[in-house]
Amino acid sequence: MAYENYSFVSWSDGTPITGERLAQMSMNMEQIRDANDRKPNGIIQLIQSTTAPAVANVTTTNSLVIQLTNPGGGTDQRISIPADRYFRVTCVFPGFEIAAKGAEDAILSLKLFQVASGFDAASPLMQWDMALPPHIFYDVNSNANITASQQSYKSQPTTVGAGVYSIVAQSGGGLSQQSFSVVVKRTFVSGATNAPQISVGPTPAKKLQLYVEDIGSGS
Secondary structure (H helix, E strand, O other): OOOOOOOOOOOOOOOOOOHHHHHHHHHHHHHHHHHHHOOOOEEEEEEEEOOOOOEOOOOOOOEEEEEEOOOOOOOOOOEEEOOOEEEEEEEEEOOEEEOOOOOOOOEEEEEEEOOOOOOOOOOOOEEEEEEOOOOEEEOOOOOOOHHHOOEEEOOOOEEEOOEEEEEEEEOOOOEEEEOEEEEEEEEOOOOOOOOOOEEEOOEOOEOEEEEEEEEEEOO
């Protein structure tokens, strides 16, 4: 516990310098250092993309969207965190862009991994599943009484799932040069007939970000 052995040492003219007082001062400095070491250190690494599309069409395989890693010959963006720390991994996601109607009972998944590859064999740190919105509705413009209204099919593009997604984890014995990745996947339920194109396309106004923060000590 922070400051559990802290004790203020008062001084005035003529106060003797004793080993006990000096030891308490050293203890106080140690307590202050420990308390400050437990505080968050902030963002460790951040990457951002506005290049579309990140994924041209979400399929039934795990497709990489963005990652913090060490690309060949590029900047090393892997993460190292000391032991016994809490850290937060956050993805600012521009959403799934659904081009047309079809296969509405499919499930769209956004997954966060602590690896750079081998997603099919790895377990995600976190997974968010979402359903496509129905592309059929009652046309109340033709008749306010929906029981008598005709059904209309929606065909214009739709965006779902846009938002900020994060997970808090512990570093345990410490992390050394770990990669973090965001992938997407589509799972068909009743079938893939007439399945529309679904893309993940950041723009300057819809940024795609991935970052890791140190948010403090676990003890």
